[in-house]
Amino acid sequence: MREESDAFSRELCRFIDQGVTSLHSVCALVDHLEQARFTPLDGDAALKPGDTRYVRREGALVACRIGTEPLRRGGVVIAAAHTDSPGLHVKHRSVRRTDRFLQVPVEVYGGPILATWLDRDLALAGRIGHDPGAGEGRGGMTLISLPAVRGVIPNLAIHLNREINDGAVYNRQDHLRALFLDPSSRSSSGEDSSSQDREDQDPAAAFLALALSGTGIDPGAVRDAELTLVPADGARVTPQGLLLAPRIDNLAGCFSVLQALLGVQAAPQTQVAIFYDHEEVGSVTATGAAGAMTGQFLRRLCRLAPGGDVPLEDVLSRTVLISNDAAHARHPNYREKHDEGYAPVLTGGPVVKKSAVRRYASELPVTSWIAGVARRAGLPLQYLQNRSDIAAGSTIGPAVASRLAIPGVDLGVPILGMHSIRETGAVVDVEQMTALVAGTYKEDLDEIFDSPASR
Structure with a gap:
């Protein structure tokens, strides 16, 4: 068991380190899925029981x-x-030269x-739209991750801001500019002939x-x-099993859903895993939980899955949502x-998140069903x-449940320092969340949809 847990930890850390942006996270997800023989859902070919497909x-x-x-019926x-996490996105057209630095808003x-x-050591990641290369007929799009290009946002020294420990306030436009050492600022000794060209180059360029x-x-x-700034330090696990990492919210959630889907066999119900973007800015986008993407995919399933063309409303009447987003653990210093x-x-272990004002989607009979899944x-x-x-904060659960009119539950891996x-x-919490989600993929849904509370 210890060997399995160590392998899980290594793969979890590798997944978090790969997912420097939501686009990179999806690339990592696709790699895992294709290794498990999932294939793109292309065209209108009929699907068979047990078929595994994905759409990016x-x-x-x-x-x-x-x-x-x-x-x-199933x-x-x-x-x-x-897939997204809070962060700092670069405004590359407003870069300027200041005191031998490239100052990046x-x-x-x-x-x-x-x-x-x-x-902190800050690297760069994102994507570039560019002209076509030799022999190409159209423009290209390249995903980049640049761990060797390092910048920093330094604090002002305490001698110049004596009140900093009484509660620092940072102006987002002026005080969060990242500094990258300007290549043209090197000492004149040993300068090459292109030094003047570099100094004359537009700062953005x-x-x-x-x-x-x-x-x-x-x-x-x-x-x-x-482009976005990303922390250069990667994820690590302490000997005691603590996970210290960027983007635990919500790549730990993505990883547990992915591993659950890959770890189960076909069941009577169709097993769906959805990894949304833009949760951190409200989900109201083409690829967010409040968008039309989920309904479009389910309509396609209704058309292609075994049993003939089925109205989406008939399928939604037997569909349940398991939302998996990080949860606030109690902080020992702020009990x-x-x-x-x-x-x-x-x-x-996994957390069920509840809210009387429906900031979370959790409600009976799904929460009762989840408790039974966990117990078994x-x-x-x-x-x-x-x-x-x-x-309470917001999450993807209510956005999806309200759009599709389906019952659901909001779960989360407990963490400290959310959005740090x-x-x-x-x-261990990520491992147990994986097992819990896997259980929902296998359990009978009659307890939810045939109970008096659901009628």
Whole structure:
């Protein structure tokens, strides 16, 4: 068992390290799926029981295994997570030269804890739109991850800001500019003949040249760029099993859904895994949970799956949502931030997230069903409901459940420091979440849809 757990930890860390942006996360997901013989859902060929397919859309992805029963009778279990994380996106057209640095403004994406991004090694990742290469007929799109290109957002020294420990406030436009050492600023000793050319180069072009070093892309061929700052330090697991990593919210959720789908066999219900983008900015996008992507995919399944063309409404009447997004563990230094009966802890197992005002999708009879799934699998279960004077965050659960009118539950791996540049979790919780999601893919749905509470 220890050997299996170590392998799980290594693969989890590798997955988190690969997923520097939502686009990179989807590439990692596709690699895993294709290794497991999932194939793209192309064309209108009829699907057979047990078929495994996926559809990728930008930073989102849908994968499925067709059930052994027709959709109308077998139903659908949707397990969902999101691929994006809070961060700092680069405004590369506004780069300027200042004190031998290339000073790079950013736009804040989502709700990161800003102070944690200062005084850190920061790399670049994203994608580049560029002119076609030799012999190509149209423009190209290249995904990049540049761990060797390092910048930093330094704090102001305490001697110049004596109040910094009383609560620092950072102006997002002025104080969060990343600094990259300007290649043209090197000492005159040993300077090459192109030094003056570099100094005369437009700062935005100089930054792109730095960002693209080693990629083979000509900066002059760049049409547009979407770049983000990413922490250079990767994920790691301590000997005691703590997971210290960027983007645990929500790549741990993505990983557990992925591993659950890959780890089960075909069941009567069709098993669907959806990885949405843009949760951190509200999900109201083409690839977000509040968009039309889910309905479009399910309509396609209704047309191609065994049992003939079925109305989507008939399938939705036997569809359940398992939303999997990180949950707030109780912080030992701030115990008063949780209600005592709703205070999940690290290593305590998966968390059911509840909200009377429906910030989470959890409701009976699905929460009762989940408790039964956990009990039969020998898994612990914890519960989170915010203090009544602290508003809950948002997640993908209500967005999907309300759009499709299906019952659901919001789950999460408990973590500390959510939205920090480095969050803290426990590997055992991710392992147990994987087992719980796998259980939902196999369990009978009659308890949900044939119970008096569901009528």
